Amino acid sequence: MNRIILITITALTLVLSNCKQKEANDESQAEKELSRAEIIENKLKKAYPNFIEKIENNHLIWTDSSTMVFDDMVSNKSFDSLLNYPDIEDQFHFIYPMDSDYLSVLSLNYDPGRIRNDAFLKKMYGSTEEEVKKNLVEIIWLPNSDSTKLQVTTINEVHTKLQNISNELETLPEELKKYVLKPAGTFKWRVISGTNRLSAHSFGIAIDINVNYSHYWKWDVDTNKKFKYQNKIPLQIVNIFEKHGFIWGGKWYHYDTMHFEYRPELIN
Ligand SMILES: [Zn+2]
DSSP states (O other), X not given: OHHHHHHHHHHHHHHHHHHHHHHHHHHHHHHHHSOHHHHHHHHHHHHOTTTEEEEETTEEEETTSOEEESOOOOOSOOHHHHHHSOOTGGGGSSOOOOSTTGGGGOOTTOOTTTOOOHHHHHHHHOSSHHHXXXXXXXXXXXXXXXXXXXXXXXXXXXXXXXXXXXXXXXXXXXXXXXXXXXXXXXXXXXXXXXXXSBOGGGXXXXXXXXXXXXXXXHHHOOTTSOOOOOOOOOHHHHHHHHHTTEEEGGGXXXXXXXXXXXXXXXXX
């Protein structure tokens, strides 16, 4: 009798685990079948639920019903074209590496997050300096150890996220905290030096931490226009920013290790 029960239980367990296996297979199959537009739509909706409705007929539909072309259908863009004329889709051209071995993917020009569609960011955060300023508030950076006042946008709750980052950084031991004391700044309506492209700082979504421990590719360019990756910022600090939706400029071939910006669509 006991044997029959045992055999029945074993058989049932096998059937159930097969069902689970089939479900998992079906799910991964469904994932595979998602188009690139659908994958990006999911990322954008998750990152910006108040703004993004859907992607349909090659257009990004905003919650206020306005639309933007999703893919301009220009294929094989050069790196310069990606930087200067990106569509919405191009912002996802490089995958932002989440693992600690990010250096292994930093091949020539691999700059995940440096491809920014200005129209996309202007739509959310403001299209002029005055418009962006209307949404800025002041936060106190590391109130117990630094107290620098920083201007950050309230759009997408970026100010709350940066304050939460500050709270976490404040609990770090001194040898780690030194990297984030005396931050170099947040909001500044400006183009990136040597270009016509707006910096992420223009939208109140970026912060530069302590310059004294930072590296920037432009500071290291030699007479042959070559530069070699350098970084001192510990990954414990990077992880805290990433947890709250901020990407790090240290994960770019054109590294800027003081720079963090709110781009949750590249992290989720
Ligand atoms: Zn910066």
